[in-house]
Amino acid sequence: MSAPAANPLPLLERLPVALRDACTNWLPESWRWLANSLLSIVAVFVVFATLFALLTLAERKILGRVQNRPGPNRAPLPFLGLRTYGLAQPLADGIKMLTKEDIVPRGADRVLHFLAPVALLAFSIMTFAVIPYGRTLLPVELDAAVLYFFAAGAATELAIFMAGWASRNKYSLLAAMRALAQLISYELPLLLSVVAVVLEAGSLSTSVIVEKQGAWLFGILPQWHVFTPWGFAGFLIFFVAALAESNRSPFDLPEAESELIAGHLTEYSGFKYALFFMAEYFGMCALSGMGVTLFLGGWQAPFPALGFIPSYCWFAAKLLALLFVFMWIRATFPRLRIDQLTRLAWKFLVPLALVNLFTAAFWVLSAGWAGPLAFARWVVAGALVIGPFLALGRRLSAGLGPRSYRYA
Amino acid sequence: MLGSGLLQGLAVTAKNLAGSFHDPTRYVTTEYPEQRTKLPENYRNFPFLVHDDPADPAGTLRCVACQICEKECPPQCIYIVMERDEKGKALKRPKVFDIDVSVCMSCQICVEVCPFDAIKMDQEYEIATRDRFGGLLLHREDLSKSNEYYHQIHPTEAAGVDAALAEQKAKQAAAKAAKAAPAAPKPAAATRSTTAATPAPSPAAVTSPAPAATPPAAAPVPPANPPPTA
Amino acid sequence: MSLAFLLIAFLTVATAAVAMALRNLIRSALLLVASWAGIAAFYLWAGAEFVAFAQVLVYVGAISMVVLFAVLLTRPSRDEAEVTPASAGRLLPALITGGAVLGVLVGAIVGSPLRTTAKPPPPVTVREIGLQLMGPHAAALVVVGALLTVALLGAVVIAATSRPADPGEPR
Known part of the structure; x- marks a missing residue:
């Protein structure tokens, strides 16, 4: 458990739950759980919808700054005329999306065409249910929470396939095929890297996984999973697979603008398009949140002395940092080709994740080693991580040296 | 090692991201309606007419309505009608001088052929209008701009033009004086034509050697505001 | 036998039935996915969380992809492929096979002891x-x-x- 386990919790720590209880206390006992659940759903949805709006702006700003330009900075606040660095841009975008014409192609499968964005958004929102946002903030306490998360997440690609197929457009269908290939390829390293965490924590419950990371090494260093050899490798594998699972650059092949004219989004306009956009960001947030929970210590503070800051603030800070990395990567890397994508998954990430599973097992077995043996534990685990990485990396990049251009 | 290239790429973008906040060379955007870049001197788009006295723009136009530019204009976007008095005698100034800038192709041929330095290229680029027929057909009043404005937008070129005009004026005065006194020699003509070819820093410098050979009637005139030639 | 169970059962059976009846293979496949999700919902209703999520993860997430992939890669390019009606000669073997499977299943279900008063399952x-x-x-x-x-x-x-x-x- 975390060090400052003060009892009762400080005010700021229990403020969200106290607020919820204050809202529902007047209800009879039998109705209270329903009201509490509804309030949780509304709170999660409102928070992440706002985050989505701000993220679209932040992403464009960051991309702009990386490309040496200011990004959107002109949309004025309504009735005030203040520009405020483009803060009203999401509002303007929302109004634009809502007022645009909703076009369905004549040959499209109307039911599936409508159902696809709805299903995608529904599955994306479902994944938020099991992420512990704070010490006391876990919408649904599930025994198999991790399994639930990935079960709900796996269904999103199905919705992308529905969108691609229902559009009756060859680009959309190609995108759907790519999406399926990508999902099958990257589901495996994603889950294998998570299995290592489950092995270490001995539980599928997210709250238990977070609490297990609450100890301090020498009373100062956090014992998050990412600070172990297998956890570090696992986090990188998880992150790369998460990039692919959320269709983010450089794995955004299903919606490649330059080759597939936005893929499964080609035949969508108006608010359905906005729903797709929202679902993409929700998926990104959910996977980042899961990454924070599994590897980055969840809502735990990085140092014992900083424990006075409420746990949900730490979770938010870690989540935003991870989202920033998502955008940073989008601003940096070009898109992979489909064969490069599958090769990276099957010939690099999957073997690495399997080896990482063995490393995690070794780490669990050697938990009791002390003194010089503890040092040996680090060395062995480090070698188990770095050796396969170097070997597989050499194999993957064989023959891919710096290019010389004959006619350039 | 695999991944080192990725890290290098991330470092480059991170440098750009951080640099755009403090390094002006990494943040090159000019936010146009509020900020403007200074146009280069040789930038030019559409022609305008030069007049010499801002108090009387219509009366001091250099244009004599000779219609050379109208004939030379490749897309034929210039339309000129000469002003005539009630007896039908040409007054050597335009009554109508229209340029359709929706047709104009900015070739500058009208400027090249004008023997009176009356038409020059402008730098005004914000000429968008809601009326695509009337708004883009510029009349004499819209086209007429002062010599000072010309100096403002093309300083080097305008100084040269002024020098040439002043020299021409001096030559004419000299010719007039020579006609008055037929015996007077004209040795300064050659030297003047060479100096006029290059833009001079000041018209006075060009005309200063002239008084040695010319009679006092050809005293240099102020370049910015010479009397109308017609 | 609650309302929720009836609803889940109806949806599962209905989607499966419609999936078989449809000519459009992709729609059938997607309805099959809905049917699998219904089975997962049934597991959830029965309190078997783990099995339910595993069902969704494996069937809705992965098997459906394989099915869709297979359908997309093998389907003729035309949308509504004309299927010639089965001849009467095939009717007899079909009936025999179907009846045999039905008999085995019914026998197994009837033969297994079903306690009507089930004790609450252990958590x-x-x-x-x-x-x-x-x-x-x-x-x-x-x-x-x-x-x-x-x-x-x-x-x-x-x-x-x-x-x-x-x-x-x-x-």
């Missing part, structure tokens, strides 16, 4: 499932795991063996 946590699998059923689990890993490695090997790279070919 099964994921931890207990894990301990059960790792304890008494460890051998079976290891065999299944080895089988799946071999299959996975086989897939990797098949994917990895390629012709020697042509130096002129862009990679």
Whole structure:
């Protein structure tokens, strides 16, 4: 458990739950759980919808700054005329999306065409249910929470396939095929890297996984999973697979603008398009949140002395940092080709994740080693991580040296 | 090692991201309606007419309505009608001088052929209008701009033009004086034509050697505001 | 026998039935996915969380992809393929086979003892499932795991063996 386990919790720590209880206390006992659940759903949805709006702006700003330009900075606040660095841009975008014409192609499968964005958004929102946002903030306490998360997440690609197929457009269908290939390829390293965490924590419950990371090494260093050899490798594998699972650059092949004219989004306009956009960001947030929970210590503070800051603030800070990395990567890397994508998954990430599973097992077995043996534990685990990485990396990049251009 | 290239790429973008906040060379955007870049001197788009006295723009136009530019204009976007008095005698100034800038192709041929330095290229680029027929057909009043404005937008070129005009004026005065006194020699003509070819820093410098050979009637005139030639 | 159970059962059976009746293979496949989700909902209703999520993860997430992939790759390019009606000669074998399967299933269901007054099931946590699998059923689990890993490695090997790279070919 975390060090400052003060009892009762400080005010700021229990403020969200106290607020919820204050809202529902007047209800009879039998109705209270329903009201509490509804309030949780509304709170999660409102928070992440706002985050989505701000993220679209932040992403464009960051991309702009990386490309040496200011990004959107002109949309004025309504009735005030203040520009405020483009803060009203999401509002303007929302109004634009809502007022645009909703076009369905004549040959499209109307039911599936409508159902696809709805299903995608529904599955994306479902994944938020099991992420512990704070010490006391876990919408649904599930025994198999991790399994639930990935079960709900796996269904999103199905919705992308529905969108691609229902559009009756060859680009959309190609995108759907790519999406399926990508999902099958990257589901495996994603889950294998998570299995290592489950092995270490001995539980599928997210709250238990977070609490297990609450100890301090020498009373100062956090014992998050990412600070172990297998956890570090696992986090990188998880992150790369998460990039692919959320269709983010450089794995955004299903919606490649330059080759597939936005893929499964080609035949969508108006608010359905906005729903797709929202679902993409929700998926990104959910996977980042899961990454924070599994590897980055969840809502735990990085140092014992900083424990006075409420746990949900730490979770938010870690989540935003991870989202920033998502955008940073989008601003940096070009898109992979489909064969490069599958090769990276099957010939690099999957073997690495399997080896990482063995490393995690070794780490669990050697938990009791002390003194010089503890040092040996680090060395062995480090070698188990770095050796396969170097070997597989050499194999993957064989023959891919710096290019010389004959006619350039 | 695999991944080192990725890290290098991330470092480059991170440098750009951080640099755009403090390094002006990494943040090159000019936010146009509020900020403007200074146009280069040789930038030019559409022609305008030069007049010499801002108090009387219509009366001091250099244009004599000779219609050379109208004939030379490749897309034929210039339309000129000469002003005539009630007896039908040409007054050597335009009554109508229209340029359709929706047709104009900015070739500058009208400027090249004008023997009176009356038409020059402008730098005004914000000429968008809601009326695509009337708004883009510029009349004499819209086209007429002062010599000072010309100096403002093309300083080097305008100084040269002024020098040439002043020299021409001096030559004419000299010719007039020579006609008055037929015996007077004209040795300064050659030297003047060479100096006029290059833009001079000041018209006075060009005309200063002239008084040695010319009679006092050809005293240099102020370049910015010479009397109308017609 | 609650309302929720009836609803889940109806949806599962209805989607499965419509999936069989439809001519459009993609729609059938998607309805099949809905049917699998219905089965997962039934597991959830019965309190078997772990099985329900595993069902969704494996069937809705993965098997559906394989089915859709197969359908997309084998389907003729025309949308509504004309299927000639089965001849009457095939009717007899079909009826016999179907009847035999029905008989076996009905016999099995009727033959198995169904207690109407079930005692409340023990609260099964994921931890207990894990301990059960790792304890008494460890051998079976290891065999299944080895089988799946071999299959996975086989897939990797098949994917990895390629012709020697042509130096002129862009990679």
